[in-house]
Amino acid sequence: MIPHRSLAVSCQARADNPLHGPAFMAAMAQAAEQGGALALRANGPADIAAIRAVSRLPIIGILKRWDDRFPVYITPDFASAEAIAAAGADIIALDATDRPRDGEPLDRLIARIRDELGKPVFADCATLEDGVRAAALGASYIATTLSGYTPETEARKAFGPDIALIQALAKAVSVPIVAEGRFEQPEQLETAFAAGAHAVVVGTAITNPREITRRFARHAGV
Numbered sequence: 662m663i664p665h666r667s668l669a670v671s672c673q674a675r676a677d678n679p680l681h682g683p684a685f686m687a688a689m690a691q692a693a694e695q696g697g698a699l700a701l702r703a704n705g706p707a708d709i710a711a712i713r714a715v716s717r718l719p720i721i722g723i724l725k726r727w728d729d730r731f732p733v734y735i736t737p738d739f740a741s742a743e744a745i746a747a748a749g750a751d752i753i754a755l756d757a758t759d760r761p762r763d764g765e766p767l768d769r770l771i772a773r774i775r776d777e778l779g780k781p782v783f784a785d786c787a788t789l790e791d792g793v794r795a796a797a798l799g800a801s802y803i804a805t806t807l808s809g810y811t812p813e814t815e816a817r818k819a820f821g822p823d824i825a826l827i828q829a830l831a832k833a834v835s836v837p838i839v840a841e842g843r844f845e846q847p848e849q850l851e852t853a854f855a856a857g858a859h860a861v862v863v864g865t866a867i868t869n870p871r872e873i874t875r876r877f878a879r880h881a882g883v
């Protein structure tokens with residue numbers, strides 16, 4: 662459903678971002694589609710429904726729900742998955758680390774999404790172990806999304822995309838590997854594909870003008 666060697670664009674803006682809101686995210690998705698994206702990633706029922714109304718591209722849906730008691734915030738439970746499926750997500754992405762979550766255990770969550778919603782699961786992983794486990798549990802895509810964003814992997818955050826993890830996952834599992842996280846230059850997609858990535862998801866570098874501006878402003882001598 663996510664085409665081979667494709668670019669997927671993540672269209673997300675948090676509440677503190679001037680571009681927060683479904684109308685902006687739908688416009689962002691249309692711009693990404695016109696530019697050549699073959700899949701989209703989006704957060705929450707409102708944004709997903711707005712994007713679904715303007716695009717037929719596959720939508721990798723998530724629901725970010727922060728809870729101080731638990732580190733897992735990307736689609737932590739079945740109710741979140743159900744809400745984004747109802748809004749039009751074709752693929753359900755979720756945190757596939759083994760960290761504590763407020764909801765059903767990972768094996769049950771993946772099984773329910775597949776069996777009850779009939780949707781493929783996109784496993785956001787931080788490590789090789791996460792990916793191997795998620796593949797064994799029935800995830801349809803294994804992604805490097807959380808490399809750099811768990812205590813165990815946070816040193817990686819200072820570097821670019823986790824190409825070594827893409828390579829290791831591609832060797833270890835037979836489901837498609839999606840590279841996601843910290844892609845800043847178009848050429849980095851070629852490196853990811855050469856390492857075995859099936860597709861690459863890019864967010865900030867395409868859809869967050871505030872961050873893009875900050876990157877330029879750092880060179881403006883102010």
Ligand SMILES: CC(=O)N[C@H](C=O)[C@@H](O)[C@H](O)[C@H](O)COP(=O)(O)O
Nearest residue numbers: 671806810842843844863864865866
């Ligand atoms: C760790 C986490 O919560 N990642 C999120 C997952 O949906 C998003 O905030 C990222 O923007 C997305 O993964 C794309 O990555 P990048 O913006 O680096 O291209």
